[in-house]
Amino acid sequence: MKKLQSFAHYLSTSVRAEIRGTSPERFLNLCAQHEIHVWGIEYRESNCLRVSMSARSFLSIAPLVRRSACQIRIVNRRGVHYGMKRLWKKKLLACTLLVFLGICVLMNTMVLSFEFTGYETVQPRQIMEAMQKNGLDFGTFKRTVDASDLRNVILMEIPELIWFTVTFHGSHATVDVREREPVPEVINEALPADIISDFHGVVRDLSVYKGQAQVKIGDVVTPGTLLVSGAVDLRLDGKSLVTHARADVLADVWYKTTLALPLTGTGKTPTGREKTRWALVIGKKRINFYKNDGKVFDNYDKIITRHTLSLGGWEFPVTLVEERYIEYETFDAAFSAQDLAADLTATARRITQSLDAGVEITSASARESGEILYAYAYGKCERNIGQTVVRE
Amino acid sequence: MAKVGWLKKITQAMELPPDALRPVPRIILSGNEEVLIGGHTVLLAYTPEFLSVSRAGLRICIQGSGLIILAMDKLGICVGGVIDSISFER
Known part of the structure; x- marks a missing residue:
């Protein structure tokens, strides 16, 4: 609270004055009587006090000083007003302030x-x-x-x-x-159309709403096989009616994933030597704080860290770029098939399961051939394989 | 004085606070660090060890060390420092 009061006094501009006289207390009583607020009254020595009051009050206390037979002198001036005046006297500071204000105004007119x-x-x-x-x-x-x-x-x-x-x-x-929301493809049902297979599989269920089925349950189909024809035989002198076929054709389909991993390769180990380069990017302009642009080491990893200047969640186009180069040595490395088989097989299973909804893994295995480890995963699921194709 | 005595009797009879009708100083003491004396007081003497104010014929003496008048105006006086004792004299 006192800090808050001090700040309020600072904003309102105050003076610290020294009162000397036979009875400084009388001066304080007169101030209180004339509703002049004084604070921070400090005893200095006999017949001498120091008080603080607002600058405006100080201008009106001359009669009270005379009546109390005291002498008063200003010891210190406090407040924004006096601070600004002091700053103004120092020309360099004032110029700096003006330049800073100019930059602020200029920056406010630009997109940063x-x-x-x-x-x-x-x-x-x-x-x-x-x-x-x-x-x-x-x-x-x-x-x-x-x-x-x-x-x-x-x-x-x-x-x-x-x-x-x-x-x-x-x-x-x-x-x-x-x-823009993607517009779904609208099929004109007035046009004659067939339904063909878009996948390898074995037909498990066939529900034909319109058209004539060309396959039966248990048939093996390949991509492009005609499942339901838009041409329906009328059994009237071999005549047929051409229509827009509609059907749900569910089939068992299989997925297979094969992964290969070489068991020999090149490993790397850090040598312990590092080098860091710094650069400053202002907008699109980059200022490098290093001279040599060439390669730092023969073999190295480069880690770039960007420190963007931000204030209150807003980012400015000023970025300090730290580039860290870590040297490494290479060596020939051999990996154990036993150690990797389980991980590679699990990866193959995961990839297979992600190929379609509801894929169940039927088998998964790994095998080593030469210096390569292979992993296989087989999955099975049921899906609609019918695709409507407009007849030409 | 007769008027004051008469007012005192009324406040006592009506069970009013003493400072409701009469200029009795209201003193608020915060521990031994700060004392606030309400109302228009007259500062009689002030040193870092002793401070004396007068209010409505009552003299209030504060003894302590490092006494400082934090603020003073027509509404009262606020004294800070280490307060050892407060005494009253008529």
């Missing part, structure tokens, strides 16, 4: 950071490239950007977008986009 919202499949990089092509980039002056024109151009350039807006908050640009 971007934020993308609302995207799903279209990547911000793609949007950024389109914006750069049309004149909106880091460091672009905001007044040169026509958001309406930009929207029209961007929507033309990226057809996946249905909505694009760019709004500026200071030097920060918020790009809000909405993507």
Whole structure:
């Protein structure tokens, strides 16, 4: 609370004064009587006190000083007003302040950071490239950007977008986009069509709603096999009716995954030597803090760490780039098939299961041949293999 | 004085706080670190070891060490420091 009061006094500009006289207490009583607020009254020596009061009050206490037969002198001035005056006297500081203010104003007229919202499949990089092509980039002056024109151009350039807006908050640009919903393919049921197989399999269930079945349960089909024909025999002098076939054809289908892993290869071990390079990227300008651009070591791993300047969640186009080079040596390495077989087989199983919904693994194995380890996984599932094809 | 005596009797009869009708100083003591004396007081003497104020004919003497007047105006006086004793004199 006292700190808060001190801060309030600092803002309101106050003075610290020394009162000397036969009775400084009388001066304080007069101040209280005339509703002049004084604080921080400190005893210095006999007949001498130090008090704080607002600068405005100090200007009106001359009669009270005379009445109390005291002398008063200012010891210290505190407050924003006096601070600014002191700063103004120091020309270099004042110039620096002005330059800083100028930079602040200039930066406020430029776009220094971007934020993308609302995207799903279209990547911000793609949007950024389109914006750069049309004149909106880091460091672009905001007044040169026509958001309406930009929207029209961007929507033309990226057809996946249905909505694009760019709004500026200071030097920060918020790009809000909405993507177009994919339009499902509409099949014209008025056109005659057949149903063919799109997968290898054994037919397990056949429900024909329209058309004439060309296969029966238990038949083996390959991709392209005609399952249900749109031409229905009318049994009237060999005449047939052409229609749009509709059917559900469920079949057992099999999946197979084969993985191969060489058992010999090249390993690497760090030598312990490292080197770090620094660079500063401002917008698109990169300033390297190193001289030699060439290779640091013959064999090395490079780890890049970017430290972007941010404030309150907003990122500025100023990035400190740290490049760490770690030297390593290579050596010929041989791996044990026994150690890797289980992992490779599990990977093959996992890949097989991810190929379709409801795939059950029927068998999985691993085998070594030469210096290569093979893993196999077989899976089976039931799926609709019918695909509607419009008749020519 | 007669008026004060009369007011005192009324406040006692009506069970009012003593400072409701009469200029009795209200003193708020926060531990032995700070004392606030409400109302328009007159500062009589002040040293870091002794402070004396007057309020409505009552003299309040504060003894301690490192006494400092934190604030003073028409509404009261606030004294900080290490307070050893407060005494009253008529």
